[in-house]
Amino acid sequence: MVKHGFMLCLLLAITVWAQSNVNPDISLIGTTGISTNFTKNDPDKGKLVFTDPEVEMLVEGYLNPFAKAAAVISYEDGSFGVEELYAHVVNGLPLDMQIKAGKFLVGFGKLNTVHPHAWPFLQRPLFHQIYFSPDGFNDIGANFSFILPFESFYSGIDIGVFRGDALTHSISAEDTYEAAKQRRGNNPIGVARWNGFFTLSDESNFELGVSIAGGLLDKQAVSVTGDTSLPSVIKALNFCYTGLDFKYKYKPDAYTSLVLQGEAILNNRDVVRSYSDGVNTIQNLDHISTTGAFMSIDYRFDKQFSVGCKYDFTYGLIGDTPGNTTLGNDSKNKTMGYEGWIGYYPVEETLALRLGFQSLQFSVADGPNPDPRNTVQLQMIFSLGPHKAHPF
C-alpha cells in the first residue's frame, strides 16, 4: 500500500515536472483605451469613446533542436482570429538558411513585422492602411532567409512567396473581400527584402532595408467599349511595391535612447478607370505610380518616459472605401498625418500608458477637402508572461 502510494506520488511529481518543463511559453498582450475626436461636424466630437479591448495571446516554443513554432491568437473588433501561426526552422539547413512557413507578418519594410504594441507610436502608418490593409501585411506563405557573407557588417536577404490575399484588402472593402479573393484566384505574390545593419559606435546602430513585392493584385471584367451587349474583357491588374526603410538608435545608457525611424513605399499598380464618351461608360486599364512614407522620432528619458512625434504621408484617402476604381488608390488624392505622444512605462515593458494626438489632413483633387480629423487617444498596453525582447 505504502509502495503504491509512493509510486503514485512519484508519477504525479514527474507529470507536474513534465508539464512545467515541456509546455511552450505562453504570453498575453492586452490593449485598451479611450479616445475622443475634435473633428468638425463629427457627431462624436468631444465625446469619450471607449475602444474595444484587443488581446494577443502568443504561444511559442521549440519543436526540436532545429525548429520553433508560434501561434498568435488575437481578439480584435469583437472576434477571435489567428493572427500568426508558423513553424520556423532556425538552424541545420544548408547555407545557414532559415525557413518560416505559415501565416505571419510579412517582412516588407521593418515596421510591418513588429506587432503594434511594440511600436513607439499609437497609429499605424497611413501607407500601411492604403497599400497593405488596416492590420498590415499579414499573409500565408513561406519565407527563406539568408545571411550574406560579409564579415564587417551584418547583411541579410529574405525571399518569400505568399498567397497574396492580404493585399486584396487594399482593393476591397470588408463586405466585398471574399468576391475580390475569388476574382484573384490562386496567384501567389513574391516578396523580398535586403537589410544591412551597421554598428556605428557602442551607443549607436543603424539599419537600412530595401523591399520589393510584386504579382497579381486583381482580375477584373473591363468594358472597353462601354457597349454592355458585348462581353467584357478580363484584365489582370498587377502591382509592384518598392520600399525603403531605416532605423537609427542612439542609446548612451540604460535609461536614455533616441530612435529615428522611417519608411517609404513606391506603389506601381494597374487600376481600372471609367469615363463617359457621352453615351456609354467606358473602362480603361490605367497604371498609377504613387508613394507613401512616414518618419518618427522617439526619445526615451529617465527610463520610464518617452516622448515622440511622427509625420505621415500617403496617396489615397484614409477612411475611403478601397477599390481599383475608387479614390482609395487614386493618384490624385492625398492624406497627411501628424502624430505626437507621451509614453509612460512604470516597469519595463510590462505596462505602458501612452497619450497620443493625431491630426489627419486630406487633399482631394476632384471636390472639396474633407475636414481635418483630430483624435486624442489614451492607450494602455500590458504584457503578461514570458514575452521575449523585441530585436533592434
Place this chain on the structure above:
Amino acid sequence: MKKIVIVLIAILSMANVFAQVKVVTTTTVISDFVREIGKEKVKVDYICRGDQDPHFVEILPTYMLKIRNVDLFIKVGLGLEGWAQQLIDGSRNSKLHVVDLSENISKREVPTTKTDGSQGDVHPFGNPHYWLDPENAKIMVKEISEALIARDPANAAYYEKNTHEYLHRLDAKMKEWQAAMASKRGKKIITFHASWIYFCERYGIVAAGYVEPKPGIAPSPSHNADVINIVKNNGIKLILMENFYSDAAPNQIARLTGAKVYKTATAVGGSPQAPSYIAMMDSIIKAFDGI
C-alpha cells in the same frame, strides 16, 4: 613530389597547431576567465559590455554575427541572459556548443513558490549574480577549462597548466580579500539591486535593504523613506551599487543619512579600475574601507 607532400603536411600541421578555439561569452567576467585559461590558443569576444546591465541587452544582428562562426558560447545562466537564446537562434550556428556555468553553482534565492510579476524581476531558477563570490569564480574557471579541453583536447595540458596557475593566483587574492574583510563581518549595508547575496555570504556582510523596492522596480519616494529609516536605525555607512544604475535615489538617501554611495563595476571593463576579474574584486573590496 615527396618533398611537396612533406611540406604540405607540415603546413597543415602548423595550421592545426595555430588554430584557435573561438569563444563568445555573454559577460566580460567570463571572457576574462577564458582569456586567462586559453591565452593565445583562444579567440574570445563578449556580448554585454562591462558597463552594461546584463539583464537588458538589445538583440542586435551584429551579436548574431559574432556567434555565427564560433565553437563555444558561454553564459552565466539562471535566466540572467534572457536575450541569449534569440541571439543563438539568429546566429544559425548549428555547431555551437552552449556552456551554462551555473550548473555546479550552489544557488541562492531559488524560489520555493510560484513566481510572478508582483515580486518584481525575480529569477525563477535562483539569483544569477554568483560570480561576485570568488569561490564561485573558481567553479566557473574549472568549467571553462573543461569546456576548452573538450573542444581542443590536443592542448589539454596547456589549459590545465593555465587553469592551475590562475586558480593559484585567485587563491592568493582570496586570502587578501578575506583578511581585508575580516573586520567587516556582520556589518550591514544597503545595496541597489538584489545582486550581492553571494558576495555578502562570502564575507559575512548583511544586506539590510535595497534601493529598489523589489528586483528591477525603480526606486520610489515612499521606499526611499523606508530605506532612510533602515540606514539611520542601523547606523549603516555604505550604499553599494553597480555603476550602470542611476545614482539619484542612493545619493538622496546618502544626503539625508551621511552614508557613503560606492558605485562599482561588477563586470570586467566596467570601469578603469576593473580591467580584470581580480582587479574588479579589488575595487569592490575597497568599498568597505573605513566602514
